[in-house]
Amino acid sequence: MSARFRPYDVVKRGLDIVAAAVALVVLSPIIVATAVLVAVRLGRPVVFAQERPGKDGRIFTLYKFRSMRSVDEARGWVTDADRLTPFGVRLRSTSLDELPSLWNVLRGDMSVVGPRPLLVEYLERYSPEQARRHEVRPGITGLAQVTGRNAISWESKFAQDVRYVDRRSVGLDLRIVARTIGSVVKRDGISAEGHVTMTKFGEAHG
Structure with missing residues (x-):
């Protein structure tokens, strides 16, 4: 059966709607509290919005809580390392910055x-095999995230993404969610070695 469609995809969309709606309601106190903390610690805007490619490469606007200070050359806040504060590190390590993405799931x-939905500029850099990651909707979490997150190479990430496309099922999704919770608790793989997050795909490591 083609990897581009499976009966589970219809069921999965229903599960996504229910999960996102319930999570937005149940987690609303945490969402509000996080928004207030971001406003106090990092200022406005509280929510970071950026265009990302989704299923079949279609562009959508991704929403996350802001975790970095705005670029300010006068203060020397230019690189990710300059802009990422201890508060931002904690926000990312707990994955609380991902909560606004539940709205993307509902939509x-x-x-x-x-x-994971990556940068639009990466679209032209993928090999045909790597581009298969866009045969399904991007996720808040995924197989690559529970297999090292930012601590593994881009090639390994994409291999896991394509593996997910070919093997997606309710059982695999449940295992990924369970492993995601474990990774968040342990705070594994938040950054690549020598970097505060991850080097850009196509850039030299070092």
Whole structure:
């Protein structure tokens, strides 16, 4: 059966709607509290919005809580390392910055589980095999995230993404969600070695 469609995809969309709606209601106190903390610690805007490619490469606007200070050359806040504060590190390590993405799931831009939505500029850099990660909706978490997150190479990430596309099922999704919770608790793989987050795809490591 083609990896581009499976009966589970229809069921999964229903599960995504229910999961996102319930999570937005249940987690609303945490969402509000996080928004207030971001406003106090980092200022406005509280929510970071950026265009990302989704299923079949279609562009959508991704929403996350802001975790970095704005660029300010006068203060020397230029690189990610300069702009990422201890508060931002904690926000990312707990994955609380991802909570606004539940709105993307509800809208249909994303799924709870799937390959992470990356930068638009990467679209032209993928090999045909790597580009298969866009055969499904991107996810808040995915197989690559529970197999090392930012601590593994881009090639390994993409291999895991394509593996997910080919093997996606309710059982695999449940295992990924369970492993995600464990990774968040342990705070594993938050950054690549020698970097505060991850080097850009296509850039030299070092």
